[in-house]
Amino acid sequence: MTTLVCNCNRTMPLDGAALARALGEPIEVYTALCRREAPAFQRAARAPESTLTVACTQERRLFLELAEATEGVPSPEERPIRFVNIRETGGWSRDAAQVTPKIAALLAAARLPEPDPVPTVRYHSQGRLLIIGPLDATEALADRLGDVWDVTLLALGGAGRQTRGHPVLAGRLTGLTGWLGAFDVQWQEDNPIALDLCTRCNACITACPEGAIGLDYQVDLSRCRAHRDCVRVCEAPGAIDFQREPLAQRATFDAVLDLRPTPAFTQHALPQGYVHLPPTLDAEQRLQRLWGLRDLVGEFEKPKFFRYEQRLCAHGRNEQVGCRACIDVCSASAVRSDVEHNRIVVEPHLCVGCGACTTVCPSGALGYAYPDAAYQGRAIRTLLSAYRAAGGRDAALLLHSQGAGQRLIEDWGRAARLDAAVQGPPARVIPWALWHTASVGLELWLSAIAYGASQVWVLLTDEEAPQYRTALQEQMAVAEAILQGLGYAGEHFRLLSARDARDLAALDAAARVPPAQGVATPATFATQRDKRATLELALDHLIAQAPAPVGAEIALPAAGAPLGTLQIDTAACTLCMACVGACPAGALQDNPTAPQLRFIEKNCVQCGLCVKTCPEHALQRQPRLWLDPQRREARVLHEQPPFHCIRCGKPFGTLKGVETMLARLSAHPMFQGAAVERLKMCGDCRVIDIHTSRDEVRITDL
Template sequence: MSKTLLLCDCLSSQTVDAAALSKATGMACAGCHTSLCTSQIDIAAKAIEAGDVVIACLQEAQRFAEVVEELEVDAPQFIDIRDRAGWTDDTAPTTPKMAALIADGMLPEPTYRSVDVVSEGTCLIIGAPDVALATAQSLVETLSVTVLLTPGADIVPTHEYDVMLGKLKQASGTIGQFEIKIDAFQQSLLGGRGTPGLTAPRDGALSHCDIILDLTGGTPLFPAPEKRDGYLRADPKSQPAVAKTIFAASQLVGTFEKPLYVRMEPTLCAHSRAEKPACSNCLNVCPTGAIFSVGEHVSIDPMICAGCGACAA
């Protein structure tokens, strides 16, 4: 059953072309009313009771909701054409914009999509030994901690958390699924007396963790670092900032909902359509680095996308 459009010109304060809107939207419309929320409320009530009605006024939705409650029927749909198109100083005809607003309002609600991300609390801490080791000590009760110190740093033997040496070469991923590559990697060998021994250094060691706590005070590991879930940074010279980050890290254990913000539509993408790099606009504007070129097409990592909308603008 097609919907009925209920129009009102708000005491003649806007021009509403009912016939044109009915034609443009394909919705039945019995002309334009002038005070649906007051003296013509009976007309509104009758239409609401008949069902499948769209009222082109959002301002008085509450008044119409009272009618719905009295009649015990389904609520109508509301679309604002008055404030968004009718009341304008623009001299251009308003009918096309009103028709577009109504058509837009009739589109199905986009489906909310999300996935669960699990963080088991494995946390990599990077930074200078004093602050990194003290931070590890604060988190051992809640997280499974590993500290990465730069090659040559002194290792204090402990069974409470892991300490390794190396240079963090590369990091990718997000909460629950970070991947890291470490050069000059050395693991401590606990046992015996005195300073623990170390494995022979090796490049390209790979590891995984759920959380990265960056206390280096240096360049962030990721673009738009504040948008990277599970990546926490603090200025190591600021005790309050470090304490705040320790608390934030301690909360990152469990299952989290990750909204899936974007959907790649290859037919709209010049790069994918041409099957070769032809346009890089969205790659250039994406602050998180979630969009990348994969040979003949463009791909988006939905786990990294922060939903800023820049690529869709």
């Protein structure tokens, strides 16, 4: 392994010897690695070591070009070069003299291997673009995009040109679904003028006495008074027919450019390939969206960001819906309910990889796949252990997105050099980029505290949908309640919000807060693919290290709590065991040898399926963390004496269940006399009694 560190023209007080001790390798600090000391980079790039890390992102492009131009340097596929930002993340901060542990942590994490590959989702765009909007605006954009796209226009008013350069559709848009390469567009042709026949000769416009026909070549039926002069002058082309029946049309397109003020989709994350360009956008935003549209022709693929295990899913059982957290939080409308098959369905082409569904999933049925929880946990453990080994204390882990979040971190670091009011990222704050901030939740936050972090902060920007903020707040409330209940003092979890450079002063102030109490001995466990397993490992360590638990149980907020117990009304419960069949997590169990309802609290995900399934409404959820080791063991929630068959004496059912059944059927005409007595018999004796009674009837008849 080779690591190249540069102090950027001596603007950072880097301690090479301390970094060498922390990383376990010789470290030479360069002053102008991207300029006069570039040969040092070339030598390192040619060296046979398996990993090359450059502590500079400012000149990433230059280094990659230099590597490509240097003879003997392996290709990026053979040996990728890792780049780490140490300048804006801390080297330019006001407390840069204490930043060595953080730099060591970032460099150590950069050495981790890439995440394991996952299946991909493919898009195939052949270049068919539909532009929806006023005819003049759509035609103008079609001219600018026609070199890349085969453009069709869906005209909604406006004034068209005399020369028709692109196919034009007209009518009322009735449906738009799909994604890049597979948009299904439906519209209703309900206007007397058929645009595919119209020659744009303008004879109808001149002939119409009401002025009901505009340069969009459609009749405004609210103004038309049935003079039909337009039909007469359009006799040759035959484009106008007031007797034409409305016609439902349907076509597929690879991408859609929508110029209307309101988008066709209501979700926060619009489908890939759908570009909304409302009139309110400024010039820069319009250019950015149109420029991105030009790149959407061809073959594309992305990781399949999620994995789904139906056996763990708490969404539904027996056509009853319990948990729908993933459906409610998805900002792309990619998750839907399939109650018939007791599952949810995720459309991977709509999924944008935010991971919010996996964060709020209480059972782990939905898991984030790229990178998965095991990889993220390993990265967090590496960060914190390297930070601690270099002498760092009270680390605050700052999770942010790779897009807007990363740009804010860089702006924050640069502002510390230029603005006296901004101090920059504190030395104890370790930024860590995620694909999306909503992809990490309760179990990894608590694992970070168990690994030795003092606090975990999440930086939100305008990228996040409103429901993401709500979900993260709920998860943080649960995590904070657990730590406070265990006696860990201080505020451990916080959402930080910032949009752009105007918010940097507030972000700077929010980061300058006292550390919270952490564990005395950091954990060493490895996070698991299974969400519940990771959560249990973190809880075990935090409980073992707890300064002073406040009681035998910790009450948790009702919203978002994946832990808890069940309260049962024993007077109402008949031990029908419907709840056992509904429980997806194996938390509720029966006893084959006795009429008992048993419960393993560790397994309960608080989905509520048992509550909705219970015909007697005898169950209620109670979110909590029970600190007793018995939470891992089966305990009896309710039991009753068995009912004994009145004929053979064999136990079957429960006394309460049979008594309830007899009471409910007492007035039914089919259950009178001998029939009601049979209800008190076991299944075998009931059959015998029926046949015996029939034989007696036959003998009497003889």
